[in-house]
Amino acid sequence: MNVKVLFFAGLREALGTGSESLVLPAGVATVGALRDHLVSRGEQWAALANMKNLRVAVNQQMVGLDAPLMAGDEVAFFPPVTGG
Amino acid sequence: MSVSVQEADFDAGAEIAALSDGRDDVGAVASFVGLVRADKQAEKVMPPAQPGAVSPADGAGGAPAVQAMTLEHYPGMTEKALQAIVAEAQGRWDIFGVRVIHRVGRLVPGDRIVFVAVASAHRGEAFAACEFIMDYLKTRAPFWKKEETAAGGRWVDARESDGHAAGRWEAPKNNG
Secondary structure, eight states: OEEEEEEOHHHHHHHTOSEEEEEOOTTOOBHHHHHHHHHTTOGGGHHHHHOTTOEEEETTEEEOTTOBOOTTOEEEEEOOOOOO | OEEEEESSOOOHHHHHHHHHTTOSOOOEEEEEEEEOOSOSGGGSOOOOOOTTOOOGGGTSSSOOOEEEEEEEEOTTHHHHHHHHHHHHHHHHSOEEEEEEEEEOEEEOTTOEEEEEEEEESSHHHHHHHHHHHHHHHHHHSOEEEEEEETTEEEEOOOOHHHHHHHHGGGSOTTOO
């Protein structure tokens, strides 16, 4: 299953990347599992594990970490928003 | 009803005028303009200044003055989130027109950053919907501010008070 992952703002800077496409291993079926999978790839992903109040959107809708993933989804991780 | 996310500045007067252009049922237009401020400390609750102390606004002792800020957003989701907020306002109040403009890119103190205007028959709906849209924009629209100061760049932290401001609208409408 392929998904596109996006990172924004301070998280993007901490990870050194704004986006990637990846094939999910079997068993990675939720946003939370995707985060765990990304973090498990190495120390440079620690910011994703450590960010307080991490926000997630799937296909541009805010969701919780228990949200399910489908092939082709666009998953975005970002800090709490600060516009206005 | 329209929302725009743009680098360009906007003309608040022209936007307000457009909301009642060609119609005779608009009795009120409430609007809000947000500006980039140099001094982040002024917004926080500070202890009373000691006699002779240098104000944090002067850049000594507190956060250094903001020289510029860069607004990042999530293209696509930003517009959808703003439209969803406007739609929710339309569901709550009898409003005729809404205009939301949010700037992105690099801005300096004094620059306009956000505009919200609501047209209605009476001021009550217009004021309430305008404030609601701003409160929800602050907590739900994917924008992020990075400040530039003499000490370097830093991402602005979300403020707890913004969460409280948005939370006020979650109680049933007629529940005080």
